[in-house]
Amino acid sequence: MERSVKLECRGVWKVYGAQPESFLAKHNGAPTTADFESERMIGAVRDANVQVYEGEIFVIMGLSGSGKSTLVRCLSRLIESTAGEINFEGRNLLTMTDAELIEVRRKKMGMVFQHFALLPHLTVLQNAAFPLEIQGVSLKDREARARQMIELVGLQGREDYYPRQLSGGQQQRVGIARSLVAEPDLWFLDEPFSALDPLIRREMQDEFLRLQSMLHKTIVFITHDFDEAIRLADRIAVMKDGSIEQIDTPENLVMNPATPYVEEFTRHIPRAKVMKLQSIMSKGVPDGDYAGDLAGHLTVADTVLQLDQAGLPFRVLDQDGSPVGTVGSKDAVDIMIGRTVG
């Protein structure tokens, strides 16, 4: 199935320092790390190429200072990239006029911020309604919409609180409600859960997956937490020092790291957490007794208990729900203890 590309960038650079354009031009548009160092420039994003497909969760992942926020701000044109090309729904984002850009942001994009970025002088309800307010939607309509969103993120009853009266997790729920209120197609989340405690973070991740299963947005999600990335991502882009090292599914990142950096990074990730049943199953479904059916996108870690307790193998289903292979408890245990991993 060929999915359409929602957002795409090619050869995007963001350079900080004195006269970044002429710096890029001098080095033929591709300065090396040494060039950056010798001329005291900062390459926050270097030659980024990304395609985000409609309806997928695309995670950008990297350590602090690797340029994730900068990249996502280039993609949403909150900052102007120094070089490169960005297309959104087939339109060149960089040649849009200010008015067009504002229109796109109002109607098509939503964004969640690391430190919530709630307006302190507005209540929860007013914050959630803010994007509609600046579009000039009537008070009644926007509050009705905002109430729906607040309910969606589970904050009903707190509409008239001020942000400072809420816990971090609750504040980020408001941030999420605000980013969704205008029904955007493309949803940016810049480390939305990094400022939260680990327990809350997990709860919010589940919440996020639940929302996405209802809304089917196209999502660009930033995180520095690899566990979070593999839990949420359809595909992950790993960034280091402003460059994208590899873009792949969580499974492929772990199994086939493209660079030593990615390998180093993924070495300690348990295989079971990323390996999906559809990639460890034996193809074909011979006749016989089965304990039941399991979806092929589940990971080994998700299912190992079930597999172990059943005694019998399971049938593995593809996306359309038809059986395509079988998997038994031994396959899962092999992965768990690393027996088949070469």
Place this chain on the structure above:
Amino acid sequence: MTGIVTFLTKGSRPFWLALLVITWALSTWSFPLYKALGARWIIKFPKKYELSLDTWISNAMTWLVEDAHFILFTFRDLTRFIAAMIEIPYRIMRSLLIDGFSLGQGQQAIEIAPSISWIAIIGAMAALAFYAKNRALAWLAGLCFAYLAVFGQWESAMVTLASVLIAVPIGVGGGLALGILSYRHPWFERLLRPLLDLMQTVPVFAYLVPILFLFGFGPVSALVATVIYAMPPMVRVATVALHSVPEEIIEAGRMVGSKPRQLMWKVLVPTALPSLMVGVNQVIMLSLNMVIIASMIGAGGLGYDVLTSLRRLDIGGGIEAGLAIVVMAIALDRVSQAFAIRRVRPRPDPSKPLYLRYPLLSFVMALTVITTLLGLWIPAFRLYPEALTITTGSIWSTIMEWINVTFFDTLEAIKTFFLTYLLLPVKRFFTGIPWAWGIIVMGLISARLGGWKLGLMAALMTLFIAANGLWAKAMITVYLVSVSVLIASAIGIPLGVWAGQNARANTVIGTLIDTLQTLPSFVYLIPVVMLFRVGDFSAMIAVVLYALAPAVRYAAHGIRSIDPELIDAGKAAGCTDRQLLVRIKMPLAAPSLLLGLNQTIMLALSMLVITALVGTRDLGQEVYIALTKANTGQGIIAGLSVAFIAIMADRIVTALARTSQERLGVK
């Protein structure tokens, strides 16, 4: 009943509206009302209840000076002693800089040593600037001082400089000592703080009066006033600076076994030095400001030149002396600021000879000795030759005359416009308010915003003003301050918002504001009087110019310190630039704007008192009259009244700022 209480203390819009309407009605009809009822007390505080505090104070002062005995000495001995302690170093400094040392009095005086050559002083200033920062600053400082010589302002400038050089060490030393005491003993800080608050709000003229009474007309009085005026900021800066030394550094100091004294001088003070230097800069600038003002009680120097020119309406002379003050202020400010951010440099190699280790110092010493010795034979080395000075006075007079002739109608039209549509209506409003209602209103406003204690305090302070027969003058002060602050905010806030959003605008506006703020307040009077002559309008313009800086600064700061993520959030929601400004930036900058407003009011009040010189009829005039008559009681009462107005304004605006901060959840 409870309903009324809630309405008075918690009510919102209806409360303010009702208050405004009643005040307006009373203000409009107070005069007809008095006529109709024959009740003069409505518009004037009854004479027989008026306090005679001023007479008591004056009598007490007289007793103190003439009869007070401490066991071993009289009070007069004490003041004489203090005067001598200050006078001697001041004389020496003046002799060094300009007068030369001589024996004997008047005609018989024989010079025993000359003053330092003007070339050496310029060289020393440049060397100091070079030491503090770089060659560019050295040029700036050198040229500024050379200007003073070339344009014939040297002698007055050196007299002013001598006062500053004496006042600054006392101010810095005393301020640091008090700051250390406050840091060590919280009770001392608690004791000192209200005093410092009061010192900052009492207008400068007001304490010139008792000082004049104690020390007589002359440089000593001026120096005492200068030190009193310039010290409080140093105390504050020192206390804050010491408190903000990181706990870990102090613990490290303890762990190596420092005694308290070592901890202070080897750990705390050195760590806090950059902040302390900011305080030193403030002391220098405030001293200069006050030395200029104190020319009224005998400081002499550049301030005296301005004052006499203003009195004679000698346009050229006033501008020349004013420019000299500006030039000197810029030089002193830039050099002392450079010291505050000066980077520590490596210690010179101790194996080298002394003159190589300290080349700058050696250079200055050599320059001083050579030029001063040469000055003994060649007068041009001692003083810049008079024949070579350039006088610009007549040029300035011509220019001003031309402006006044050519633009007379325009200037007059501007003045009339403002007077008719702004100043006079506001004046009518404030001066019409009956004193009794004024007390009630101040109490209500303050109680509503800051609780009943503040309300009571405000009501009592207003009563004090009325009961001393100063109601009418106080209302004129309030009206002038209101109008000036309104205009200063109307100009300053947009400028600040612009500077906060635009880096290039920020450099231009920032430089402008910095320069405006370094100028001693006296200087503002000169151009204003020349263009608009004396009166309320001139006073207002001078006050606006002087009080503009904080409005701009705080607005720019408020805009700049908004969390960038919030701005991104606005943009991501699709705000236009306008929406971003109106819906996000302005509400978030509100607390900062209010703090700026507070500062603007304080500066406006302090400047307003000085504008009494250009003929306002407010409390400033009252102080000024007291000063010319050396009437201590009258001066202190009027000064206190100004201070009370300042304190009420401060508390009310601070309460507003606090509410808005709470609303935004910032602490």
